[in-house]
Amino acid sequence: MSAFTKHNEKRSLDSVLLCVGKSSRSGHLRNCGGLSFTPCVDTEHILPERYTDGSKWRFLEHKGPVFAPPYEPVPSNVKFYYDGKHMRLSPQAEEVATFFAKMLDHDYTTKDIFRKNFFKDWRKEMTSEEKATITDLKKCNFAEMNEYFKAQSEARKAMSKEEKLKIKEENERILQEYGFCIMDNHKERIANFRIEPPGLFRGRGDHPKMGMLKRRIRPEDIIINCSKDSKHPKPPPGTKWKEVRHDNKVTWLVSWTENIQGSIKYIMLNPSSRIKGEKDWQKYETARRLKSCVDRLRAQYRDDWKSKEMRIRQRAVALYFIDKLALRAGNEKEEGETADTVGCCSLRVEHIKLYPEKDGQEYVVEFDFLGKDSIRYYNKVPVEKRVYKNLQLFMENKEPDDDLFDRLNTSILNKHLQELMDGLTAKVFRTYNASITLQQQLKELTTDENIPAKILSYNRANRAVAILCNHQRAPPKTFEKSMQNLQTKIDAKKDQLSDARRELKSAKADAKVRRDEKSKKAVETKKKAVQRIEEQLMKLEVQATDREENKQIALGTSKLNYLDPRISVAWCKKWGIPIEKIYNKTQREKFAWAIDMADEDFEF
DNA sequence: TACACCACTTAGAATTATATCC
DNA sequence: GGATATAATTCTAAGTGGTGTA
Numbered sequence: 341m342s343a344f345t346k347h348n349e350k351r352s353l354d355s356v357l358l359c360v361g362k363s364s365r366s367g368h369l370r371n372c373g374g375l376s377f378t379p380c381v382d383t384e385h386i387l388p389e390r391y392t393d394g395s396k397w398r399f400l401e402h403k404g405p406v407f408a409p410p411y412e413p414v415p416s417n418v419k420f421y422y423d424g425k426h427m428r429l430s431p432q433a434e435e436v437a438t439f440f441a442k443m444l445d446h447d448y449t450t451k452d453i454f455r456k457n458f459f460k461d462w463r464k465e466m467t468s469e470e471k472a473t474i475t476d477l478k479k480c481n482f483a484e485m486n487e488y489f490k491a492q493s494e495a496r497k498a499m500s501k502e503e504k505l506k507i508k509e510e511n512e513r514i515l516q517e518y519g520f521c522i523m524d525n526h527k528e529r530i531a532n533f534r535i536e537p538p539g540l541f542r543g544r545g546d547h548p549k550m551g552m553l554k555r556r557i558r559p560e561d562i563i564i565n566c567s568k569d570s571k572h573p574k575p576p577p578g579t580k581w582k583e584v585r586h587d588n589k590v591t592w593l594v595s596w597t598e599n600i601q602g603s604i605k606y607i608m609l610n611p612s613s614r615i616k617g618e619k620d621w622q623k624y625e626t627a628r629r630l631k632s633c634v635d636r637l638r639a640q641y642r643d644d645w646k647s648k649e650m651r652i653r654q655r656a657v658a659l660y661f662i663d664k665l666a667l668r669a670g671n672e673k674e675e676g677e678t679a680d681t682v683g684c685c686s687l688r689v690e691h692i693k694l695y696p697e698k699d700g701q702e703y704v705v706e707f708d709f710l711g712k713d714s715i716r717y718y719n720k721v722p723v724e725k726r727v728y729k730n731l732q733l734f735m736e737n738k739e740p741d742d743d744l745f746d747r748l749n750t751s752i753l754n755k756h757l758q759e760l761m762d763g764l765t766a767k768v769f770r771t772y773n774a775s776i777t778l779q780q781q782l783k784e785l786t787t788d789e790n791i792p793a794k795i796l797s798y799n800r801a802n803r804a805v806a807i808l809c810n811h812q813r814a815p816p817k818t819f820e821k822s823m824q825n826l827q828t829k830i831d832a833k834k835d836q837l838s839d840a841r842r843e844l845k846s847a848k849a850d851a852k853v854r855r856d857e858k859s860k861k862a863v864e865t866k867k868k869a870v871q872r873i874e875e876q877l878m879k880l881e882v883q884a885t886d887r888e889e890n891k892q893i894a895l896g897t898s899k900l901n902y903l904d905p906r907i908s909v910a911w912c913k914k915w916g917i918p919i920e921k922i923y924n925k926t927q928r929e930k931f932a933w934a935i936d937m938a939d940e941d942f943e944f
Numbered sequence: 945t946a947c948a949c950c951a952c953t954t955a956g957a958a959t960t961a962t963a964t965c966c
Numbered sequence: 967g968g969a970t971a972t973a974a975t976t977c978t979a980a981g982t983g984g985t986g987t988a
Binding site: 542544590591592595603604606608619620623668712713715751767811812813814894896897900901902 | 945946949950951952953954955956957
Binding site for chain 1: 970971972973974975976977978979980981982983984
C-alpha cells in the first residue's frame with residue numbers, strides 16, 4: 341500500500357489542522373453568470389439576500405412542463421407468451437408489460453419483492469379476461485419484447501449522421517421552448533422541465549416498494565406556479581391543469597404528487613440560476629461561521645459528556661460523531677415504507693460494536709450500518725474513554741434493534757444547535773468539515789511541480805473528503821477490464837525495463853574491457869534510458885493505484901455539494917491552474933458566483 | 945411533542961456525448 | 967473511421983429541516 345493510500349484512508353478529522361485565517365472580503369460581486377447579487381454586509385460576512393420578507397421572486401413566467409411521450413404499442417409481430425401460448429395484450433396491460441420487459445437484464449427482475457409488487461400492479465391494469473388468464477409471473481415470457489427494445493436501441497445507435505442531427509435539433513428546439521423561464525428580469529435555465537415518464541419504481545437497497553408501477557402524469561395532476569401578471573402556461577389541448585397558483589414564497593414552477601410514496605415532485609431551476617447560486621453561497625457562509633465558533637462548540641460537547649442528564653450526554657456523543665465522522669443527522673423514517681437505513685440520531689444498538697482494545701488501540705467503536713441510498717458505512721474508530729463509557733451506558737439493557745440514542749432525535753439536536761449558532765443544523769458540520777478538509781489537504785499536498793502533478797494533488801485532496809463523507813459508487817462495469825488493460829501496459833513496461841537493464845549491464849561490462857570514451861558514453865545513454873523507463877513505469881503504477889483507489893469512491897458528490905468552490909478557485913489562481921482542469925462546463929456554470937468572487941488569498 | 949406535510953438539497957445509477965485508440 | 971473507454975449529463979430517489987396543527 342502506498343503512502344498516498346494510507347494518507348487518504350482517514351475517515352475522521354483527528355489530525356486535520358484547523359487553519360485559522362482572515363476571512364476574505366473579496367468583493368467581486370458585480371456579476372454572477374450574468375446575474376447581479378444585492379449583498380447585505382454584516383460585520384463578519386457578506387450574505388446574499390434578495391428579499392427580506394421571505395419571498396423568492398417578484399415575477400415568474402414559464403411554459404409549463406414537457407410531458408412524457410404517449411405509449412406506442414409494440415408491432416404485432418412482437419409477441420408475448422403466457423404459459424407457452426401467444427397472447428395479445430390490451431394496450432394498458434401491454435404498456436406495463438414493456439416496462440418489465442425492458443428491465444429483463446437487470447438484477448431487479450430477479451428480486452422477489454420487485455416481482456411481487458410489479459405483478460400486483462400489473463394485474464390492476466389488465467382487463468378481466470387477462471386477469472383471469474395471467475395468474476403467475478413465472479409463466480410470462482417477455483423475451484420477444486425484450487429483444488425488440490434491444491434492437492430498437494441498436495437501431496438508434498446505427499442511425500445515420502443526418503438522422504441523429506435531426507433528433508438533436510428537435511431536442512434543442514424543445515429545450516429552447518420549455519427549458520427556460522423568466523424570473524425577476526432574468527432568463528434562467530430550468531433543471532428538470534420534462535415530467536418523469538411512467539415505469540417501474542426503482543428503489544435503492546431493500547426497498548419494500550420496488551417494482552411498483554409509477555403511473556403516467558397527466559395535466560390534471562399538475563400544479564402550475566407562476567406570477568399573476570405573467571403569461572400562464574397552457575395545458576395541452578383538451579386538458580386542464582389541476583391548479584394554477586401564484587406563490588412567490590417558493591421557488592418551484594411545477595409540482596405533482598407521485599403515487600409510490602405520495603410525495604410531491606417539483607420542477608425547479610438549474611444550479612446555474614441566481615436563486616440556486618445565492619442559496620449555495622449562503623450555505624458556505626453558514627459553514628464559515630461555524631468555523632469561527634467550532635472550538636467553543638467542541639469544548640461544550642466534550643463537557644456535556646459528563647452531564648448528569650442522559651439526554652444531554654446522548655446529544656453530546658451524537659454531535660461528536662456528526663462532527664468527527666461527518667455522519668448525517670438521521671431523521672426518523674416510517675417503518676416498512678422505505679429501505680431500512682439510518683443516520684446518526686437513528687443509529688441502533690446493532691449498528692455499533694465496542695472493543696476495549698483492538699489492533700493496538702484503546703476504546704474502539706466499530707460502525708456498520710446502511711446510510712442514505714443504502715450505502716454501507718463501515719468504520720473502526722478509537723474514541724475518547726468518556727465517549728466509550730457513555731456508549732456502554734446507552735447500550736445497557738437494550739435489544740439490538742433498540743435506538744442507541746433513545747432520548748434524542750434530529751429535531752432536539754437541531755434546536756440545541758440553533759441555540760449555539762444562528763442557522764446551525766447538523767448538516768452544516770458535513771459542509772464545514774468537508775470544506776476545511778479540502779483546504780487543509782490542498783495546503784499539505786500541493787507541491788511546486790508541473791500541472792498534472794498539481795491536479796493529482798487536487799484529486800487526492802478531493803478524495804480525502806469523499807472518503808470522509810463516505811461517497812461510494814458501484815465499481816464501473818468496465819472496471820476490471822480497464823484495470824487489465826493498464827496492467828498489460830505495466831507488464832510491457834516492466835519487460836522493457838529489464839531489457840534496458842540488461843543492455844546497461846552489458847554496456848558496463850563492455851566499457852570495463854574497452855576503457856574508451858565511446859563505450860563510457862554508451863553506458864550513460866543506457867543509464868538514462870533505464871531511468872526514463874523507470875519513471876514511466878512509476879507513472880503507470882501510480883495511475884493504477886489511483887484507479888484502484890477510486891474503484892468505489894465517487895468524487896463528484898463532494899465536489900458539487902460540499903466543497904466551497906471558492907477554495908478551488910483560489911487554489912487554481914494561486915498555482916496558475918486553468919479552472920477548466922478542475923470544473924467542467926456545467927460545474928463552471930453552477931459555480932460562476934465563486935469563480936467571479938474569489939481571489940487567490942480566499943480562506944474558507 | 946408528535947406528526948403530517950412541504951420545500952428544498954444531496955445522492956448514485958443510467959444514459960448520452962466525446963475523446964482516444966487501433 | 968469504427969470501436970471502445972471515459973467524461974459529461976440526465977434522471978429521480980432519498981435525504982434534511984422547517985412549519986403548521988392538534
